[in-house]
Amino acid sequence: MSNQSTTSDDILACARSLIVAGGYNGFSYADIAEVVGIRKASIHHHFPSKVDLVRTLVARYREESAAGLVALQAQPDPLEQLRSYLDYWEACIADASAPFCVCALLASQLPVLPEEVSFEVRAHFRFLLEWLASVLDLGARQGRLILASTPRDEAEMFMATVHGAMLSARAFGNPEVFGTVATQLLQRLKPAAA
DSSP states (O other): OHHHHHHHHHHHHHHHHHHHHHOGGGOOHHHHHHHHTSOHHHHHHHOSSHHHHHHHHHHHHHHHHHHHHHHHTTSSOHHHHHHHHHHHHHHHHHTTSSOSOHHHHHHTTGGGSOHHHHHHHHHHHHHHHHHHHHHHHHHHHHTSOOOSSOHHHHHHHHHHHHHHHHHHHHHHTOTHHHHHHHHHHHHHHSOOOO
16 A cells, blocks of 8 residues: 555656646656656556546645645744745745745646646635735734735735746746745835834
């Protein structure tokens, strides 16, 4: 059983890197078979179709992301929660371990994605939006954050800025672009020093 799990995990990890590199239609089971060192039939054993594979990948990504965001709430300071979220992405982009959010990349392809995959992608964004809105709301109520509009509107802007910064870092081939944008994003939310 553990061998199947390991093979399944290897397939998912490979698919994730291929999606980040080229999108949903940018890879095939043949590509995964070559990288993982297995036959295409073995991939079909674990994931009968590409839809099954990518839906499972995004569902797992959502679960991991949700667990990470919930863990950030152990920090009592909402500003530090946001900083930790941004630091995570800055590190992933800098060391190229996760240079782009899988769901952000797939969201750009929603019109051509199968519905099962689209459902998982949208669920990721709904959860992230709610988490950000709750952190921003708490920060505003504590006086730790200054919001220019409602927590939900600010969360939409925050989320769009983070994903846009990922895109800019990729477009310019410069991971530091993300850090520059992230710093400005936090500065905008911090209250003026007393």
